Amino acid sequence: MKNKIKNVFSNGFGQLTIPIIAILILVIFNLIRDPGFFSIELTQNNDGNNVLAGNLISIIDNASELAIIAMGMTLVTAACGGQDISVGAAAAIAGSAFVKILSNAGTDGISGGLVLAAFLFACVVAMLFGAFNGTLVAVFKIQPMIATLILFTCGRSIAYWISGSATPNVASPIIDGIGRIIPGVPIPTPVLIVIAVAIIFKLVFHFTSLELLTQSVGINGNAARVNGINSTFIKILSFVILGICVAVAGSIGVCRMGQVSHDTLLLDIEMDAILAVAIGGNNLGGGKFKISGSILGAYIIQMLTITLYAMKVRSTDVKAYKAIVIVLLVVIGSPVVKAKVNKYISRLRSGRIKASEKGAGRT
Amino acid sequence: MKKINFFKKGQISDARLLLTITIGIFVLMYVSAIIFLGGGFTHAQQIFDMLNYNSSFIIVACGLTIVMIGGGIDISVGAVTSLVVMACIKYLNPVYSETGEKLSGEGNIFAALLIALGIGLAFGLVQGFLISYLEIQPFIVTLAGMFFARGMTTIISIKPMKIEHESFSKIMDARIEIPWLGYTARNGNTIPARVEYGVVIALIVLIVVFLILKYMRLGRCFYAIGGNQQSALMLGINVKKTRFLSYVICGLLSGISGFVLMMHSGSANATNAQGMEMSAIAASIIGGTLLTGGVGNVAGTFFGVLTLTTITQIVVSSGFNDLALQNVTIGGMLGFFIILQSIILTRRNRKKTG
Structure with a gap:
């Protein structure tokens, strides 16, 4: 136990050091600014259901879509050494596909099975677009950012074609249950979905060798191929998994709003998702990754936003x-600064040792 | 010597091939537009209008091409352009009190130009320093730059502003008239072709950047660090400083682009130049610049801008005034060029190894 604590002090939490420090700073800053910032209370909403309310709840609730997309983005980043900037557009497409199935049934006609079918359809559509991006990246060897620029340019227009009209509405107790809260459960449903997705990722990594394969492809694609890993397949697979994440996030976004707006659904989420991955300490050039870091990154971004709103x-x-906070975070995390700081610390330490030796010599 | 090389069979380089394809497709599109749509496309004014609308876009795309040749990326350019427009108009407009009295006079145009250049330069310096000396990923740094510039734009003013500066309005309305390129209107009057001064600035920037890239030591260094950083280092090139300079130039050009955009539109709002960075990247790619760095040409970028604009013009004038169709066409074009580039690159790599 003592060794463990010592390790934490000398090495930090590895890649999670910076996100944890950032969260601590934000928490302390908020506690000093307003001690009641993190208070959570049980209130009743308009329908008479018990709901937890408070800044902390709204942070983890509103960051749900971001956290889910950031998980998929981590995988793509690790495998391909680049980022998908089309996730916002793809989410709009998936959301439109989701609503397309539901809008045929009336308000009363929406059953659990239909919602599931709509969700699966959205998943398939998003996976197809993911596979398209993945093929461009893995087979044609195009940089991910450029390959996904195509879908980024035209994705929201495709969503507009799918939904046909500007903003089709969906309304049903089931939709409300997914986007806000299930009656009887005080925690917002999106939070539960994030936990479920995280557990699924954990289980997949536990029972398959996907994590190892992704890392080896990301570190050196050629070496991985020589060792018998199908790096093309792994890369496409990472994009397809991101597609599923995008479909989940898009569906949550639609359920939350009760409508799909092709122009504004999850707008600019691609930038936030990439940021979440970077703040989580993952190397944007590919290789080793930690999904937990990206989830932390997503919550840091949302906490920062809510803090600023509260101010x-x-x-x-x-x-x-x-932007200022982001620059500070990446500067602290940059390898050059880290090396400089380490050098300074070691110099200080050796100086102290010399001083103590001198002190010992005198007595 | 160069001329002989050009005509020799099999000597055509990949970069030149990409450029030729781009120019070919642009000419093909324009000619087919003239044949099938006729009308406005037959007048020289059509091309000048395309330039008038896109003068600031051309400048931004030039800057981005330099950064991309050096193997980096800068997605803050559109936001910086928008910030420059907002800041300059805020400075140039007289300040009124709540009762409508004039509190201060109008600003000086040269000072406004200095503000524009200063903002662009500041963004270039900070981003360049963070990217090249602290080795932070360019995407994240310029993303933060984009957020910062967009945020500052709305902090300066959340309401759209229009320029109310007399002598600047005169500059805005000034046009260069070229009589021999004009056309005869239906009532028999000859209308000369009109070109904005912004276009002249854009073309000067284009030529200067072209010369820097082609003949100056600095320009060749950009190609070297983009092509292979290790060998550039071995050749004795100061890689960090060169990369730093590429971002500084790009920032400076986005400052100029903001000033030119202000000369064109004369109004500022928070969503000005939205998505310009991605269009500029698209224009550079269509023009044959590789995102991996080391290959590219501003002449190609210029034709990339023209190609993108022609697509828009064709979609608009053929009656489908549908933004969705326009975006999908541009996306499809982009896909075509990207895949083409990739095939050419793979072929080259195979040639090298085999």
């Missing part, structure tokens, strides 16, 4: 302050 910053101005 009465206009929603349009939040970006500027966010």
Whole structure:
């Protein structure tokens, strides 16, 4: 136990050091600013259901879509050494596909089975687009950001074609149950979905060798291929998995709003998702990764946003302050700064040892 | 010597091949537009209009091409352009009190130009430093730059602003008239072709960047660090400094682009130049610049911009005024060029190894 604590002090939490420090700083800052910031209370919403309310709940609730997409993005980043910038557009397509199935049935006609069918359809559509991106990246050897630029340009227009009209609405107790809360459960449903997705990832990594294969493809694709790993397949697979994540996030987004708006559904989430992956300490150049880091990153971004809202910053101005914090975080995490700091610390330490030796010599 | 090389069979380089394909497709598209749509496409004014609308876009795309040749990426350019427009208009417009009295006079145009260049330069310096000396991924740094610039734009003013500066309005309305390229209207009047001054600035920037890339030591260094960083280092090139300079130039050009955009539109709002960075990347790629670095040409970028604009014009003038169709066409074009590039690259790699 003592050794463990010592290890934490000398090595930090490895790649999770910076996200954990960032969360601690945010928490301490908020506690000093307003001690009641993290208070959670049980209230009743308009329908008379018990709901947990408070800033902390809204942080983990609103970050759900981001966290889910960040998980998939981590895998793509690790395998391909690049990022998918089309996730927002793909989520709009998946959301439109989801609503397309539901909109045929009336308000009363939406049953659990139909919602499941719609969700599966959205998954298939998103997986197809993911496979398209993956093929461009893995077979044609195009940089992921450029390959996904195609879907980024035209994705929301395809979503517009799928939904046909501007913003089709869906309304049903089941939809509300997915997007907000299930009656009787005080925790928002999206949070539960995030936990479920995280557990699925954990189980997949536990029972298959996907994690190892992804890392080896990301570190050196050629070496992995020589060792008998089908790196093309792994890369496409990572994009397909991201597609599933995108479909889940898009469906949550649609259920939360009760409508699909092809222009604004999960707008700019690609940038936030890449940020979440980077803040989580993952190397954007591929290789080793930690999904937990990306999830932490997503919550850090949302916590920062909510903190700024609580400080009465206009929603349009939040970006500027966010940028400053992001730059600070990546500067602290940059290898050059780390090396410099380590050098400085070791010099300090050796100086102290010399001083103590001198002290010992005198007595 | 170069001329002989050009005509020799089998000597055509990949970069030149990509450029030729781009120019070919642009000419093909334009000619087919003239044949099938006729009308406006037959007038020289059509091309000048395309330039008038896109003068700031051309400047931004030039800057981005330099960064991409050096193997980096800068997605803050559109947001910086928008910030420059907002800041300059805020400075140039007279300030009114709540009762409508004028509190201060109008700003100086040269000072506004300095503000534009200063903002662009500041973004270039900071981003370049973070990327090249602290070795942070360019995507994240310029993403933060984009967030910062967009946020600052709305902090300056959340309401759209229009320029109310007399002498600047005169500059805005000024046009260069080229009589011999004009056309005769239905009522018999000859209308000369009109070109904005912004286009002149854009073309000067284009030529300067072309010369830097082609003949100056610095320009060749950009190609070297983009092509292979290790061998560039071995050749004695200061890789960090060169990369730093590429971002500084790109930032400076986005400042100029903001000023030119202000000369064109004369109004500022928070969503100005939205998505410009991605269009500029698309234009560079269509023009034959490789995102991996080391290959590219601003002449290609110029034709990339023209190609993108022609697609828009064709979709608009053939009656489908449908933004969705336009975006899907551009996406499809982009896909075609990207796959083409990839095939050419794979072929080259195979040639090298086999």
